[in-house]
């Protein structure tokens with residue numbers, strides 16, 4: 001059973017773009033640990049100090065819109081973020097997260113955004129497609145991954161995935 | 165049921181008789197592009213794979229791949245310089261000959277190079293390691309941006325998984341007023357559907373205004389489909405497409421794939437161009453669009469005429485028409501999108517007009533469009549820009565503000581030092 005456990009970092013606003021997640025001047029950097037130091041710099045300069053390994057982001061819809069920079073999921077995953085919960089993701093950010101095997105973009109219903117608070121502890125069960133809010137003692141459902149996405153996740157990224 | 169142009173191209177590229185939106189396909193790729201940001205990313209992917217014993221012997225087809233140097237040239241600093249060196253060695257090792265090198269003839273912003281050089285043909289599947297790869301779809305190709313892992317996969321295997329998108333159709337008709345540019349049209353569309361209004365979808369443009377539009381203006385439309393979240397932007401190829409390609413490639417015959425007459429669109433939008441106003445997208449989203457006259461008089465610190473969206477030859481011509489014989493009141497920078505365009509601008513006398521107005525001409529580069537270098541914005545600075553994004557910090561300091569507009573609006577604003585509708589000059 002695949003269960004992820006961690007704390008939530010909530011930024012409840014839509015359209016958080018890739019320039020906010022990792023600003024343009026850092027695009028020339030390809031050292032993943034170095035990139036992590038600047039994750040979310042455009043929104044919260046204290047972000048990297050707050051995050052521990054295995055934590056989650058909870059954000060508004062269209063997360064990761066803008067550029068195709070893979071630096072965005074790389075930087076977030078290297079801070080320790082394991083999954084991002086959002087009502088929707090921009091398409092390239094979503095693909096990059098999965099195909100590069102960095103982190104899990106998990107789609108939730110819009111109203112769940114209001115039910116989970118910053119710093120809540122949650123458990124995500126990817127087999128049952130549920131979230132257990134340890135802090136609030138509540139269950140929510142998540143949208144299951146499509147077949148190809150879960151197959152690529154299972155393979156550990158696109159390069160390990162065998163075309164059926 | 166028939167297929168839209170996007171569906172038709174993807175059915176051919178995946179060897180399927182038909183495809184339907186939502187289908188997952190493994191598509192063959194005709195052309196692929198990397199640049200000085202995604203290229204080093206691709207190299208890193210292969211280095212990591214090498215550590216796991218996976219050696220990249222050769223590329224799927226080096227002749228179908230090209231490299232642009234655009235984001236950080238002229239080298240912004242030592243890291244950028246090293247990235248280009250790394251990319252050059254990699255290209256030599258794998259035999260990629262189409263490397264548009266800064267300082268060695270034709271080079272420029274990747275999306276401009278792709279059409280300026282006629283690198284993508286109608287009906288092809290083209291993927292690039294940059295989100296605005298959508299631009300090239302105006303040639304009648306499936307053209308989409310991908311991250312560097314996906315591009316690395318394409319460079320190795322020549323194919324990629326795709327979900328067939330639904331197609332939204334935007335019909336633009338009516339008599340196009342002289343002061344309305346493609347930029348105004350696409351800003352108004354994004355304003356209506358929102359910054360994620362076309363997420364995972366194809367945006368197709370048609371109608372009498374598009375039919376009468378020159379190719380460079382069409383590229384402005386497809387370029388900014390990315391700002392509505394679209395997977396690809398596309399326009400059916402016609403005589404203008406063929407003429408444009410023949411000027412560059414000679415008397416070739418092109419395979420002009422078109423959509424079926426009974427194709428189904430997920431949504432159809434009608435626009436009357438005559439009713440449109442010169443517009444701006446206010447900070448901090450390209451969907452934040454109002455007529456210029458609504459914010460007329462907002463003081464600016466800088467006017468920027470650059471990028472794959474707003475520094476093609478037609479953009480420079482439009483800006484020059486407004487700047488001719490006038491002086492700029494604020495810092496104004498013009499960065500042609502490619503060396504070939506720069507050269508044409510010199511021959512046509514546009515560069516003289518810009519310089520006499522007081523503007524600075526920079527080398528072709530992405531430059532300040534992505535806040536990389538070459539005139540980035542300082543604290544609280546306000547910029548009128550022909551680029552495509554105005555997110556917080558996009559062009560420099562997070563407190564700076566960018567108003568996106570057409571080259572005409574930006575040029576008019578440069579003259580007054582305030583956001584200005586060109587009709588009110």
Ligand code: SF4
Nearest residue numbers: 273471472530533534
């Ligand atoms: S000019 Fe701007 S939008 Fe175009 S490719 Fe360069 S950074 Fe991207």
